[in-house]
Amino acid sequence: MKISYRWLKEWVTLDIDAEQVAERFTLAGLEVDDVSPVAPPLNGVVVGEILTAEPHPDADRLRVCTVAGDEQVRTIVCGAPNARVGLKAPLATLGTVLPGGLKIKPAKLRGVRSEGMLCSEPELGLGEESGGLLELPADAPTGQALSDYLGLDDQVLDIDLTPNRADCLSVRGLARELAALTGASLTQRPVEPVEPAIDDRPTIRLEAPADCPRYIGRIVRGVNVAAATPGWMVEALRRSGIRSLGPIVDVTNFVLLELGQPMHAFDLATLTGDIVVRRARKGEPLQLLDGRDIALDDDMLVIADEQKPLALGGVMGGLPSAVSDETRDILLESAWFDPRVIAGRARRLGLATESAHRFERGVDPALQREAIERATALIIEIAGGQPGPVEEALSASDLPVQATVRLRLDRLNRLLGAELDGATVERILLGLGMSVERDGDDFLVQAPSARRDIAIEVDLIEEVARVYGYDRLPTRRPGGGLSIEVASERRLPELTLRTQLIARGFQEILTWSFVGEDTLKQLGLLDGAQPLANPLSRDMAVLRTSLLPGLLDTAGSNLRRQHPDFRLFETGVCFHQGKDGFTESRRLGLLMTGLGEGEHFSARPRALDFFDLKGEVEQLISLNACEGEFSFERSDLPWLHPGQGATLLCDGNPVGWLGQLHPLLLDQLDWPQTAYVAELDLAMLTRRRLPQAAPSSRFPQVRRDISFVIDETVPASEILALVHASGGELLHRAAIFDEYRGQGVAADCRSLSISLILRHISRTLSDTEIEEAVQAVLASLRSRYDIKMRG
């Protein structure tokens, strides 16, 4: 809400300046975002009056005017289309520097001397639009400083009100608040009833009394819609960010800002029969003031006549019944709508109106009559007309009742950790306009009708704390009982895992949780993707099913930035909508591209390969002693190279995948180099074994190596499993340490060398035992495969 400091001062006696008001509001929870002058300094700009205006002899679009206002009558050449005799307009006198930096000097324009400048609003920094010179009212005193005349020595406070403070959405509301906060006295500005001049009164039927328990209407006949809104009102509206649109609408907007009551004026001639306040029928059409045709819903409230909806109650009026240039007679509306029938409706229609903003937060239910009297008086003052009597339709039992709330002093002090005394609390409550009754140490409190946010005890505690000042309330250092609730050692903290990856050269990234459907489709990851109902854009339309899109996107942009070597990881949630319902899982994504090690002078650079990536995965599993038996299976995931892709299994269940990107995908990505990617289930990676010490052997271990040629298609994992199974209790460890293809080895075959580490827990092994164990391994290999021993 934007409000002018001067306007505020009309309502409360202030001895603090606008900045101080802003500070006080902010520290009381009414956050002031900005305090800005209503106009730049306009020294030297005065009210000018055009005495004569003749065409320029040498320029079609220019006029040569004589203008009063400066020390003497000046000749001024002017290009504005509305420069005409008798017009009052701002005159920048010689020596003036305009807000844009232009300095006014005597100049010759097409041979005619010009001594000053007549100004438009943008030229004075007063507005964006220009229809030529700023036209001042005819009674503006010629020669008076413009900033004095327009009251431009003023500031606008832009207040970001929280939704609970509807009572502050008006000048009077803010003034009340300021009075409570500073102790300043409110200026009493009672509204006098306007005596009816005619008998015409509307007939109003409340067909939805719970939604609208009070509807006040008043007819004013013979208004002059062509009357000019006075400058002070136009300025007041402008400073609150509202444009002047004609006297009737200006008055309703002014009362909205002044008192906080949204009002509406109908063109009486467009109405047929009674005014009916009712729920809309589903699909019922209405053309809104902004020209849009909408279909109403049955949870919306309308103001209708006998035939048709006229306005969307509390939100926006309709165009056909609106005040226009032809309007003579009007029906003024001042009503109270229940927030529940307003809330969300404007938003649903894509509307944001001052009226809906107030009604959905809660307007003072006791304000309607005062507001309509105030508006009537202003309309008659500005546009003339004869008012009828005020007609009120009321369903008193549906009006909200202001609760009496018990406030316990002890509760207040315990909750705040403070020791406020009863007198202080009482003074604060009274200052806020509450009625207060003592009951022992308790207070029975009733808030003024404008405070729709006071319903329970803690609402009052907050009020007391707020007005007393949060900064004055005590502060207690953290303490309290100690408690031990340590995370299980069987769970690896994600931080540890991330630190390990960082130490191994991986850069952590954080990518979007939403991706484009097309991206997922391209990768073959669309299955189970959950779309958003209201995405920001096409490429952020579905929830990610994998970390892969983010990794690829990041890698792609960094490759384009000419980073050739990097490793990335991300930990985060992926989403999957499947037959078994919706699941979220935390995953770890890895991407490596470029060289196997950093480039070094000592050796030729080596490109990364599958085993670099696999090594990282194995390293994580072994370093953290992840729970379970892990194995790798060849995978045919569509985004992976079919020859270099694997699924990671934990106790036989898939828990991740890894491999080189598919060359076809690389083509589509248009990357200069390949990358190795993996995605692992974080729950699996962070479930670790708790070490349980076993006796370790103190006797020497023996190493024997075996080498043999075997069919290429037999997977190493299978061979090793067999070796382990046949090695007996003496075989401590077996590992493949060499692979060879080529000379001396048949095509389609490879030679593998395996080291066998043998030992016994309680004795030194004899040569015979060792030999027997090795032979047992070889025998089982021979019996399963066609192997040929090598030296």
Place this chain on the structure above:
Amino acid sequence: MTTVSPEGLLEQALEQVQQATNEASLDEVRVAYLGKKGALTGLLKQLGQLPPETRREAGQAVNRCKQALETAIEARHETLHRQAIEARLRAEQVDITMPGRTLPSGGPHPVHRALDRILAIFGQLGFNVATGPEVEDDHYNFGALNFPEHHPARAMHDTFYLPDGRVLRTHTSPVQIRVMESSEPPVRIVAPGRVFRSDSDQTHTPQFHQVEGLLVDRDVSFADLKGLLSEFVNAFFEESLEVRLRPSYFPFTEPSAEVDVRWRNEDGSPGRWLEVLGCGIVHPNVLANCGIDPEEYTGYAFGLGVERFAMLRYRVNDLRLFFENDLNFLGQFR
């Protein structure tokens, strides 16, 4: 018989010792004179042939020479060995200013780096980490947190919806509810995580990270909240900064406050107030929604934006950089 004098042999041997240029040739000298068949050894063997009266003196002479030679060989050996080591050291010298073998450098994301620090501080204060899902239903994200349906407070959150009405959580506050529903007070948790708002401009990204804190116990007061947050802010920034609480409104806390920190200018002078946290006393409706008696227990809650803290801590001036993942940017936060 021509007799060779031990002194003569010694002189000859000493010359050869000096000429020996490596340990092997020195050893040859040793064998030639002192070995089993060596010349000096030979003299000793010949002693028996001497008349008994000269034998003793001759023996002493030979032994003197042997000892002298051994000493010389030892010394020469020492020298040669030292020379050999020196030669090796010279040969093995590298330019230690050449670079070492490394992996590419990894690093944490700055947002996670700040988050780790935040969690470490609250961890020291005894807050346990709790987590919850990123897709929530209306109840957890709004209803149980005292956001009435259609209430304008909901408009404070630009919400992403799923077609079935569920939402991407707009804050990590739902974790409060989940924890309170499933455990008894005292509760002392922090809930970190991703949150989502359908808003994207220079100062908003559609996803960001929050840490929600909750403490529920007997006699928890606003004074405790003030103390906790100002200690936290000072711990995080490692500076004694002015902290103020300013009244605000959140449906799930009352009284509610925004926490401002008085930032310092580069020159150390007091600068602007910056909003860094939202907090308040847990609203009695929220406690009651979770089956906790608000008369018996009270609590406080706070929520902070991790990106905000990371921006201030590491002087990042554009929020959007965090999700661009430019390695040039990220590489600065190791």
